[in-house]
Amino acid sequence: MAKVVIAEEAGACYGVERALRMVQEAVEKNEKVCTLGPLIHNPRVVDGLASRGVRVVSTPEEAAGSALVLRTHGVTPDEERRAREVCSKVIDATCPFVKKVHQAVERLAKDGYQVVIVGEAGHPEVVGTLAHAPQATVIASAKEAERLPHAHRMGVVVQTTQSIAVLRECVGALLARCDELHVVNTICEATSGHQGACAKLARQADVMVVIGGRNSANTTHLAEIARKLCPSTHHIEGADELSGPWFSGAKLIGVTAGASTPAAQINDVAAAIRAMVGEQA
Known part of the structure; x- marks a missing residue:
């Protein structure tokens, strides 16, 4: 046997449980609730929320007059600004670990580093992070790191859900592409x-x-x-x-x-x- x-x-990690709790509370208040993109990357949970009237929208404008939940992966500053202009309420369910990545890239860019984000281009979290440091470069592998031009100072952050093995490989490749490398390991504790x-x-x-x-x-x-x-x-x-x-x-x-x-x-x-x-x- x-x-x-x-x-x-x-x-489910803290960020996901927190986001689900926020949506639950909004639904219980009989608010008209939308999420900006899928709240989390779990189609079955998203379908369950839809059955309770929670609608997924692609832009803040689609949720005008409703309560809008910002997904766990985070959104761009422009999307948040527009949401606060047109929605009756904005509920920020961005994972706190994702917010730390935003803060890290802003700090590195301000300090003069060429910012490199280790993650999946096009992933909602990476899109949101990139908006906080528009000149940053996104790489997903050591092979992509090896193609980057040499820089005096590089600052690295990583998508919160990436594997430590990928981060190590990319950092190893980046060491040869710069004179100074500052790595902020932003992989979340749950991951x-x-x-x-x-x-x-x-x-x-x-x-x-x-x-x-x-x-x-x-x-x-x-x-x-x-x-x-x-x-x-x-x-x-x-x-x-x-x-x-x-x-x-x-x-x-x-x-x-x-x-x-x-x-x-x-x-x-x-x-x-x-x-x-x-x-x-």
Whole structure:
């Protein structure tokens, strides 16, 4: 009989829980609520909010007259300004760790550093961060770092959901591209903790199940980490995607989840796996 183990650190982080609580409070006050972009990168949670009347909009103007929630990934200063001009209320659910990245790039730019953001170009968090230091450069790999022109002073920040391995590789490559390198490690504590716990469990597991949105950067990184250590790794968004044959012959099944995955979603998946393999919770 297989044993199902949930990683020591997994699931919704402080920033996500805080954002969901803010939306819940607004809905309970019977306010007309919109979010500027998906609140979090978890389609099932976003669908659940939609069923309660929370509408996703692309611009502040689409939410004119409504309460507008600024997503956890943050928005640009221009978007926030426009929101405060046209919306009845602005609820800032930007993750506090993301705000620290904004502050870091502003400080580095002010101090004369050529700012480099290690992250995924086009990701909402990176777009918002870039707006706080428009002259910054975004790189996603050491290969991209190696193509940068030489600079006297470089200042580096990193998308909060990036892996520490990617940051290390990029920093190693950037050392050869400048005379002075100032690195501000802005990977959030939850991301680091999730990744460490994931790796620890994946080393022992016969099968790993990673739960979270396929559009979630931190969940995708968890799946990458798990797959390197446990080839039989499956990234799913919900229990309905599980397949019994995945667990054939497995003695230990590991379960982890991204920072946008509520505990209820994790428990549903773990319970479904236990039912499939015959383990009692």
